[in-house]
Amino acid sequence: MPIEPLKLRQVSVFEHATDDDLGLIARHGIERSIEEGEFFFFQGDPTSHGYVLTAGRAKLMQVNPAGQQVNLRTISVWEMFGALGAVRKNATYPASAQAMEPSTALAIKSEYLRELMQTRPYLSIGLMQLMTGYVQEIQERYRELATEKVERRIARVLLRLTAQLGVKTPDGNIELAFSRQELAEMSGTTLYTVSRVLSEWEKHGLVESGRERVVIRKPHGLVKVAEEADE
Amino acid sequence: MPIEPLKLRQVSVFEHATDDDLGLIARHGIERSIEEGEFFFFQGDPTSHGYVLTAGRAKLMQVNPAGQQVNLRTISVWEMFGALGAVRKNATYPASAQAMEPSTALAIKSEYLRELMQTRPYLSIGLMQLMTGYVQEIQERYRELATEKVERRIARVLLRLTAQLGVKTPDGNIELAFSRQELAEMSGTTLYTVSRVLSEWEKHGLVESGRERVVIRKPHGLVKVAEEADE
DNA sequence: CGAACAATTGATCCTCATCAAACCTTGTGG
DNA sequence: CCACAAGGTTTGATGAGGATCAATTGTTCG
Numbered sequence: 001m002p003i004e005p006l007k008l009r010q011v012s013v014f015e016h017a018t019d020d021d022l023g024l025i026a027r028h029g030i031e032r033s034i035e036e037g038e039f040f041f042f043q044g045d046p047t048s049h050g051y052v053l054t055a056g057r058a059k060l061m062q063v064n065p066a067g068q069q070v071n072l073r074t075i076s077v078w079e080m081f082g083a084l085g086a087v088r089k090n091a092t093y094p095a096s097a098q099a100m101e102p103s104t105a106l107a108i109k110s111e112y113l114r115e116l117m118q119t120r121p122y123l124s125i126g127l128m129q130l131m132t133g134y135v136q137e138i139q140e141r142y143r144e145l146a147t148e149k150v151e152r153r154i155a156r157v158l159l160r161l162t163a164q165l166g167v168k169t170p171d172g173n174i175e176l177a178f179s180r181q182e183l184a185e186m187s188g189t190t191l192y193t194v195s196r197v198l199s200e201w202e203k204h205g206l207v208e209s210g211r212e213r214v215v216i217r218k219p220h221g222l223v224k225v226a227e228e229a230d231e
Numbered sequence: 232m233p234i235e236p237l238k239l240r241q242v243s244v245f246e247h248a249t250d251d252d253l254g255l256i257a258r259h260g261i262e263r264s265i266e267e268g269e270f271f272f273f274q275g276d277p278t279s280h281g282y283v284l285t286a287g288r289a290k291l292m293q294v295n296p297a298g299q300q301v302n303l304r305t306i307s308v309w310e311m312f313g314a315l316g317a318v319r320k321n322a323t324y325p326a327s328a329q330a331m332e333p334s335t336a337l338a339i340k341s342e343y344l345r346e347l348m349q350t351r352p353y354l355s356i357g358l359m360q361l362m363t364g365y366v367q368e369i370q371e372r373y374r375e376l377a378t379e380k381v382e383r384r385i386a387r388v389l390l391r392l393t394a395q396l397g398v399k400t401p402d403g404n405i406e407l408a409f410s411r412q413e414l415a416e417m418s419g420t421t422l423y424t425v426s427r428v429l430s431e432w433e434k435h436g437l438v439e440s441g442r443e444r445v446v447i448r449k450p451h452g453l454v455k456v457a458e459e460a461d462e
Numbered sequence: 463c464g465a466a467c468a469a470t471t472g473a474t475c476c477t478c479a480t481c482a483a484a485c486c487t488t489g490t491g492g
Numbered sequence: 493c494c495a496c497a498a499g500g501t502t503t504g505a506t507g508a509g510g511a512t513c514a515a516t517t518g519t520t521c522g
Contacts, residue, residue, distance in 0.1 A: 072370055138366070443469095
């Protein structure tokens with residue numbers, strides 16, 4: 001089933017596109033559905049396409065030579081990804097994009113994106129804003145990783161995820177669907193440490209956790225952990 | 232003394248500018264000279280200007296609430312900085328820019344940059360490429376910080392600096408002018424650890440170090456430290 | 463020459479990673 | 493519907509890698 005063009009307006013980069021442009025983009029794109037754990041593209045592949053996630057959830061990650069992986073970012077629906085590499089000719093993706101659940105994305109040829117950019121200033125500007133936001137986030141995370149203790153980093157990760165991907169439960173709390181392993185990769189630590197920290201927080205009533213699931217009971221308490229000077 | 236407009240062609244972002252444009256930019260810019268240790272702008276200031284470094288050397292850094300600082304990037308002559316924030320209206324600089332030696336920069340009003348971008352596609356594209364390069368570098372460094380041991384990170388820092396800022400000595404070696412403290416901030420560690428690692432390397436003849444100075448004797452040896460799997 | 467600042471080096475401590483084992487949860491097939 | 497397998501989670505024990513602190517030594521420059 002082909003994508004409804006006007007829905008693309010939800011993509012921040014296409015916010016100021018004309019309806020015609022959205023139609024063009026939708027028609028030039030190809031929808032690709034993949035299973036959980038599969039990849040849209042790998043780090044090092046030539047940057048043939050830019051993507052817009054239309055269903056599911058994915059993550060951008062890098063792997064080091066020894067095979068350890070780091071999560072750079074979680075992508076939710078109507079976010080653009082892989083476009084960064086598409087801007088430059090003959091570049092390769094600096095990271096891999098893996099589906100965290102069955103997912104679908106609209107793949108748009110890089111050349112076509114570049115072509116559009118020549119005549120649509122809103123596109124370059126939108127992409128640039130996307131990128132500046134991204135730079136700021138990762139700079140921030142870099143600083144955190146360099147200077148903050150693990151507990152605080154985990155708190156920050158949960159807060160970020162709450163804002164981006166939190167799901168309200170019937171009883172008014174916010175639930176996140178991530179495994180310990182995933183949280184560890186996002187905060188630059190190990191699943192053991194994440195588990196210990198969550199247990200500790202659970203004792204104090206800050207969170208409630210289960211298999212591949214964390215419920216935030218006291219966001220304010222987490223903010224305190226994230227912000228407060230070391231005791 | 233006003234800046235020679237055509238020299239601005241050396242700035243990667245202005246590579247495809249017309250001579251006229253360079254003249255315009257030079258005339259709209261104001262040169263600002265500051266002493267070592269002073270700042271061009273602080274993290275959190277409104278992004279009033281984009282800068283081009285015309286003399287000296289500077290660093291981009293972030294400070295956390297506790298006052299610890301992290302170096303994001305070293306800026307050398309003819310590099311643009313602070314432009315990232317200038318792209319967005321009403322934003323604030325995500326980092327501070329501090330002179331590492333007496334330095335001069337051409338400050339260009341953000342609004343003027345945005346105005347130019349509307350009619351000069353080369354500018355948006357150039358800025359975007361600058362940014363993609365930057366994103367890639369910091370992503371890479373983020374991964375390093377999360378997964379690599381200190382020694383390797385320090386080796387990487389030295390190699391990066393060698394490429395960007397290395398100065399050939401008469402006897403054919405490459406010299407870097409950085410204090411232990413600065414190297415520590417760049418590799419996410421402490422000056423003590425940097426000192427120990429350098430001493431160790433010196434024993435093996437890889438480097439030779441002095442006050443605010445490191446001479447790379449065997450770049451290949453450093454590459455080995457940076458790349459090789461843990462023994 | 464002496465003051466100020468950078469670097470070294472040793473001793474100690476602390477945070478986390480790592481390893482191992484047991485425990486839960488979820489889903490599947492008999 | 494139960495039993496079992498598979499994979500996620502917890503928790504304890506241990507140790508390594510660096511951070512931190514303190515004292516000393518070197519270097520530069522007025």
